[in-house]
Amino acid sequence: MKLSLAIVALALTVPTVAFAQDSTAVVSNGQYPNTFSSGSANVSPFTNKSKRFNDWAISFGAGVPLVQSADLTSIKSGNGKNLFGYSAYVSIDKAITHAFGLNLQYDRGETRQGWFNTKDSAPSDASAYQRVAARTQYDAISLLGDINFSNLFRRVDNHSPYRWALHGYAGIGTLAYRAYQKDDKGQRLATEIKPFQLGSMFAQAGAGVKFKVNRRIDIEGRVMYAVTGDDEFDGGGDKYSTINQREEQVSDNFFNATLGVSLKLGKHESHLMWHDPLQEIYYKLDVLANKNQDIEVCKKGDLDNDGVCDDWDRQLDTPAGARVDGAGVALDTDLDGVIDLYDKCVTVPGPVENQGCPTTAPTPVGPVDEKETKLDGIEFDLNSDRILPSNTPILNNAVNYINSSNGTYTVVGATDTRASDAYNQKLSERRANNVKDYLIKNGVQSGKLNAVGRGEKDLKYPECDPATKCPEWKNRANRRVYFEAK
Known part of the structure; x- marks a missing residue:
């Protein structure tokens, strides 16, 4: 059972890691913000090669699971002693946007609950008073949604970069486990659930805080709460047994506190989950504000001083004092061939010999x-x-x-x-x-x-x-x- 889930997780990991080595078509210059300027053309095709950010990562970590809501728990509250198990996880993380991603995660661990540690000897009256111990070895594969709350709710006027991020997780998956129970008569297998069955579905949700060490590595502390939907996960035996009748809930749930590391894949400078679009806008505005660009107007001058640059002047020898149009051509309102400067009858056509006026009234x-x-x-x-x-x-x-x-x-x-x-x-x-x-x-x-x-x-x-x-x-x-x- 453990081997089969591990093989499935490995089979999903290999092609994902290979695909995660994304394009190097865009490489930044290393200046802050190191991914906000593109080396590509102004217009890029909407393909995988035009990506500017890494969006894949591999995460792994270890922690301590504690059965909290069950008939046999890990937290004693003064009855017996607290029992700590162990857990480990590995996940393939895909960022969809700067604030949302999907994680395919494999968990493996063991919870310890009951009146004593199963590694210790059982009291002589354990079975008489049902003061039993239990441990549960579990394997799980789940698909989690990942929300980057720090990017999602970041203030518009926050111009600074950030290295801490709050993430929220929630998802469902399949849970396989073996629950063992121990009393003064010995230890025995109480319940076994195979993976990928209807009764093996479970859900988990939680939150984590990430710290960006560098462009490749993040450290994360995470607390997850798993809802098994099963009353036999705690090792109490059959759901109708005396032990499983102690509490009314029908789902044995547990906390899982972990400390992990994320390795960001790809050849770009930044990961999409650490990118703030507003920060990019502010950066570009600052660049434009500080950019000095001298614009040279009228490179060829205005030789006829008509107010129209020679670069686009269609009449370079306009007489002084003549009114011109936008192309630098002297105005001739009545279109009689005499420009208005020399036309004595500006609005009435006339021959040149009569200074633009009619010869007869x-x-x-x-x-x-x-x-x-x-x-x-x-x-x-x-x-x-x-x-x-x-x-x-x-x-x-x-x-x-x-x-x-x-x-x-x-x-x-x-x-x-x-x-x-x-x-x-x-x-x-x-x-x-x-x-x-x-x-x-x-x-x-x-x-x-x-x-x-x-x-x-x-x-x-x-x-x-x-x-x-x-x-x-x-x-x-x-x-x-x-x-x-x-």
Whole structure:
């Protein structure tokens, strides 16, 4: 029975250890954190070769089992003496994530319980008073889940590495044992359970504290609690025997305190169970923060001083003062072949010989009435006389219209009712003059325009007096410039 379980455990160990020698495609430079930088390409295939951490280990250890919940126990509590057994284990450990893994574990040991040690002579009245001794030799194979609580519950703001880790274990397996009972009549086999049978299933759970000695070795102290599910494990004999009727529980359970060593396999610098993803993020942020990278802009300079680097300038000889687009090409708004710098009629196409203006004046469409000569909607921001980019299409249309007519026009500036009358009057004048200057710069003859400011005396929405709280859209409509034909 013992030999068969040991052979099964060995057969499972050999291929696992061979597979655990994982890829060396990624090797760190040995600096802390020694596994947080990769030597692989920026984009790696999702294969076993792209692994950055060792994730296999072999653990082994020894300890002391104590039967705690049974009819015959190891802890006497003043009745007799405490009896200590021995145990040993070996396991193959696979880390699935930085906080969870699976362990295939083989346990072997012997518990000692009852009124005296089976190595000692039995009292002469042992059978009369059922003061018997017992020992149980057991072998077990179990699959345990391993939770790394230190990694799972680590604080987000903890930037330091750590060498201690709290682990929790739980799992099920198969338990085989031989229970012996001794009294004054001698020692005999009380119960024998073979492995891999329905009645041999058991469960165990516990916790351990690991200490990282180096990149290869961990030391762990562990306490496990095994639930056998069997009332005969303690050596009390048949479940209906007098000894097994002392206590009501139907499962003989025991503690197993062990001290062990884990040997981490693989050729990487770190094991996955000791890796903290948050630590890696902090490290990379520190590297980026401390990295000095000089970025050289405009290597070839800007020979024409148009504000566009020669590296991507499509017109390297732009005349001084000309407005350019993002590619460094001088603007030609009306596409007549004369750039705006030299075009006297920026928005009206004309030949080069006439400086971009038409050679003949367009025929007026007809009489201009008041409705056609007013252009509403040229609005301004609060306390500002800057022409908004959204208003330039309206003003360009005004250039075309004024140039096509024979009349003269007044550019009227207005404000809302906020601020004083004197301030609003000056602000309205600045708005009107800015619009006038824009029209002249874009081809309108200065003699056709006059600019006046009316402050808050000419409201589009008169109900917005200083005592009335108007919605912002009405105040914005009052902040405007419009045209009147003379």
